[in-house]
Amino acid sequence: MSRFENFEFDKDQSFERETAKRFSFSDELINRHDILRGTEKKSERFIEYPTPTNFNLEIRSNLIAKHDILGNQINSSDYGKDTFKIPYGAKPILYGAISRTLGDYSYGDSDLFYDLGVLLNNFDNSSNSKIIFKGLIGTNVALVDFTSQREKGLFLVPGCEMYAQDVASDSDNLTYYLEKLQNEFLNRFTNPTVKQKFIDGYSLIKN
Amino acid sequence: MTISRESGHNFEFGNLPKFDDLEKSRIEGFGLVVPRLSVEVQDIEINENKQNPKSDARERFLASRRRTGDPIAYLNPDIAKLYNGSISFEPYRSQGGKASRHGVIFGDLHFGQNESVSIAIKPFEIVDGRVQAEREWLDDYFGNSAAFKLGVGGLKPVGIIDDADHTLYSLTVLQKSLDTFDNIDWSGFLPDFQLNPGMAELWSRAAHSIAILHSLGDSYHGDLYLRNLATNPEGQVFPIDWEYGDFCCQFIDDLETRFTNRFRDLKNLLKGMASPVNIGIESGAGIFMNTDSSWWQAFNQVFYSEYQTWRMELASQGSHHMRIVKSTEEELSQLDKDLENELDLLQNTYMKR
Numbered sequence: 001m002s003r004f005e006n007f008e009f010d011k012d013q014s015f016e017r018e019t020a021k022r023f024s025f026s027d028e029l030i031n032r033h034d035i036l037r038g039t040e041k042k043s044e045r046f047i048e049y050p051t052p053t054n055f056n057l058e059i060r061s062n063l064i065a066k067h068d069i070l071g072n073q074i075n076s077s078d079y080g081k082d083t084f085k086i087p088y089g090a091k092p093i094l095y096g097a098i099s100r101t102l103g104d105y106s107y108g109d110s111d112l113f114y115d116l117g118v119l120l121n122n123f124d125n126s127s128n129s130k131i132i133f134k135g136l137i138g139t140n141v142a143l144v145d146f147t148s149q150r151e152k153g154l155f156l157v158p159g160c161e162m163y164a165q166d167v168a169s170d171s172d173n174l175t176y177y178l179e180k181l182q183n184e185f186l187n188r189f190t191n192p193t194v195k196q197k198f199i200d201g202y203s204l205i206k207n
Numbered sequence: 208m209t210i211s212r213e214s215g216h217n218f219e220f221g222n223l224p225k226f227d228d229l230e231k232s233r234i235e236g237f238g239l240v241v242p243r244l245s246v247e248v249q250d251i252e253i254n255e256n257k258q259n260p261k262s263d264a265r266e267r268f269l270a271s272r273r274r275t276g277d278p279i280a281y282l283n284p285d286i287a288k289l290y291n292g293s294i295s296f297e298p299y300r301s302q303g304g305k306a307s308r309h310g311v312i313f314g315d316l317h318f319g320q321n322e323s324v325s326i327a328i329k330p331f332e333i334v335d336g337r338v339q340a341e342r343e344w345l346d347d348y349f350g351n352s353a354a355f356k357l358g359v360g361g362l363k364p365v366g367i368i369d370d371a372d373h374t375l376y377s378l379t380v381l382q383k384s385l386d387t388f389d390n391i392d393w394s395g396f397l398p399d400f401q402l403n404p405g406m407a408e409l410w411s412r413a414a415h416s417i418a419i420l421h422s423l424g425d426s427y428h429g430d431l432y433l434r435n436l437a438t439n440p441e442g443q444v445f446p447i448d449w450e451y452g453d454f455c456c457q458f459i460d461d462l463e464t465r466f467t468n469r470f471r472d473l474k475n476l477l478k479g480m481a482s483p484v485n486i487g488i489e490s491g492a493g494i495f496m497n498t499d500s501s502w503w504q505a506f507n508q509v510f511y512s513e514y515q516t517w518r519m520e521l522a523s524q525g526s527h528h529m530r531i532v533k534s535t536e537e538e539l540s541q542l543d544k545d546l547e548n549e550l551d552l553l554q555n556t557y558m559k560r
Contacts, residue, residue: 020405022442036440088384099390146313146325
């Protein structure tokens with residue numbers, strides 16, 4: 001953009017700043033920061049947070065092995081901090097409007113909540129014992145839009161493992177998640193078809 | 208509930224009868240055109256010194272191009288240089304961009320094995336003769352090009368494709384990191400907008416961007432709904448989709464002309480903010496639905512006061528600022544009255560339901 005940019009800065013000067021709130025995965029509770037770094041000509045996006053302990057680290061490793069974690073871990077120069085480079089346009093699913101589009105080339109709420117069910121099932125089974133996700137789902141799940149049909153579009157955000165909690169083996173996680181999603185997504189999750197898609201995904205019923 | 212704009216059918220979401228996937232048809236149609244393309248360089252540049260740069264570029268293109276009846280891609284020079292005789296298309300799946308009037312599709316244009324460009328493709332079907340479709344097609348392409356060059360919005364132009372008597376296509380670079388205002392859930396924004404600083408910042412930046420556009424001579428967007436306001440991870444906000452816009456970089460003395468174009472832009476924006484959330488091309492954000500007090504007051508707080516401040520600030524710059532300041536004051540005074548009436552009408556309409 002020329003003389004009418006919203007930002008006034010030198011295009012070649014390097015910068016570091018927090019990602020805009022609409023896109024941001026920053027979370028004070030787990031000290032996770034979502035940062036843009038680079039120059040105006042080429043900037044990249046990173047998530048950084050304190051290195052997890054063994055319990056959480058194991059969960060994250062298992063999720064990475066399933067390709068469920070957003071982005072790729074890179075070497076961090078800061079001891080005690082983990083850094084992930086993530087897709088520039090990834091955004092939390094929490095702030096999205098209702099999307100009822102259908103079709104082979106659309107990714108509406110029906111597809112999204114099905115994939116979310118699969119992700120949460122993978123999360124609950126990513127430790128030696130049964131666990132449950134106790135954080136805000138909407139800011140710990142990322143949508144990467146404009147993907148080819150063979151690519152995934154929904155991921156867990158690095159740091160989500162910090163919200164893992166042990167539960168009894170007969171814990172009814174599905175009912176817990178249904179209530180949680182209703183509270184977080186309100187009208188977006190009211191539709192019975194969308195709800196059923198989530199249940200199918202969590203139950204690993206083929207879509 | 209009515210859904211699925213692509214199908215053109217209305218049906219209850221709970222039951223899913225067979226429907227026509229129009230989007231898939233458009234994608235497949237484009238996919239069939241691409242391998243048959245010959246490529247030429249599109250070297251008509253926007254001349255920002257012209258009174259109407261969009262129209263000027265459109266006329267120069269029409270005068271210079273030759274039609275052969277075979278599909279031709281006129282690509283911008285830095286894209287055309289990637290072409291080595293081989294070109295193919297791989298479509299994307301997407302959540303965003305579904306509210307477009309023309310049914311925009313997305314994908315990668317591959318030039319051989321090593322080069323590719325992510326693009327947004329807007330089709331213009333030739334239905335009632337070529338003239339109308341051609342005008343819309345070139346207005347879209349050169350409108351976007353002008354906006355991009357003038358720095359008031361728009362996306363990087365890629366080129367245009369002429370598929371003879373079937374469909375015309377306008378192409379821009381796809382910025383995958385963009386999101387549009389109609390993709391955001393605004394239901395929790397008001398009345399306590401101070402508790403939603405990220406959302407408040409988006410509207411503040413929208414006010415700035417639109418004020419800049421309206422301060423550029425007699426320029427306007429023409430279709431300023433929420434689906435045409437974009438934001439990115441840097442927090443910038445700018446209008447996209449310039450088919451109905453125009454740029455007149457010189458100041459126009461006629462108050463009525465200036466007022467009419469600004470009023471249309473801001474009225475469309477108001478309608479998008481105020482209309483309830485529905486599923487359809489005219490779906491709104493329902494931003495004011497939780498506001499007990501005057502919607503006009505809320506609109507001022509989150510957008511309009513800042514827009515006015517920027518308009519006056521921009522008017523006071525430049526060599527003829529005294530005349531422009533006075534004209535801007537007159538224009539804003541008229542806009543005040545008419546926009547307030549418009550919003551009161553919308554409030555009465557939607558709150559009665």
